[in-house]
Amino acid sequence: MKAWAGAALPGLAPEDRARLDALPVQTLPRGAHLFGPGDTAQGFAVVLSGRIEVSLTGPSGRETLLYAVEPGQTCIQTTLGLLGDEPYSGDAITASETRLALIPAPLFRTLMDRSEPFRALVFRAFATRMSDMTQLLERVAFTRVEARLAQALLDLASEGVVEATHAELAARIGSAREVISRRLEALAKRGLVATDRGRVLLRDPAGLKRLADAQ
Template identity: 65%
Template sequence: MNDWTAAAALAGLDPATRTRLAALSPQRMPRGAVLFRPGDTASGFSVVLDGRIEVFLTGTSGRELMLYAVEPGQSCVQTTLGLLGGGAYSAEAICAQEGHFVLIPRPLFLSLMEASATFRALVFAAFAQRMGDMVGLLERVSFQSVEIRLAQALLARASGGRVEATQAELAAQIGSAREVVSRRLDAFARSGWVRQERGAVVLQDAAALVRLAAAAAL
């Protein structure tokens, strides 16, 4: 993957910083790979070139909540906090879609944060955007019903009218329990909005789901 800095939309960096980063080689992310677990320390700053990483928080009951996904051009809050503050990870990151990333080692990351204004601005801009997403997640989990969050998740994940996801995966994404998602999907199916298949949900009345999802703005 030639000139990954351009592929990763880092063209705004100063030439000296791009030269230092270009010496790093992309690494493959196989689907299902665990990139970090609670208690691990951040070894570097990951730049996702393609693919998707999902970051989960697990409660003492075993219930999971997907905090956010990291796709090309996005950053990982947990990693940035760990590198800048020295704390350990409290969540788990799993590669949901095979792809490639570049790991900027911690010493180089900290050196660039100190020496390069353009690199520092890029990191903080991505961090601010991600924190905004986290606040949005908190608002949705706190104030929106499960039905609305589930409708939004189905619409967001649908490809060709089909959502490739298990009930447990959907529950983790919307901050609910699998049993609750199962009951809501059954209700959606009885209304003719969806059809459930093993490991997937087929959208049969997307317009109804759009109307339900839009109720969040009322």
């Protein structure tokens, strides 16, 4: 079994690193569901490659992307669940093929109690994630929808094309699908994008960047 803990969690004592390296590494396909509202955290996932997206769905069915977990990052909801016995309130789904190791809850708590390096890694990653969440709230509260949408398109584009539905874009920026549809139509009329089913072509990335920066 290939060792992973040394690279993913540096600074651990050799015996702790050996215990983690003995854990199985899972490879999950895109679209795998990891947890949902009301579930109890069973362990601490260390993402080795890929991406997990955590979203929240309101009573109306509107979905908002809270954050993504990539290598070197942690899931706030999992940390809260393991440290404070809080159930999950969001959904976690793999956005691409993902390799991860799951540290069982008892081992996680043991390492938090006895390993200062492990404890520091968890809290440092948690603090970084909380800062990201604060920035997300600020963007949703104070940044215009057009600016958030323009930035999302630039972030998601691969060779000038975004493969995403209007609902997926709405979830990413904390808006509604109908709003995104209207804003994309307006951007298309201005020559900034062209839309197709599930695809957005960026015709003027520089113009989108100016729109994103204008806020």
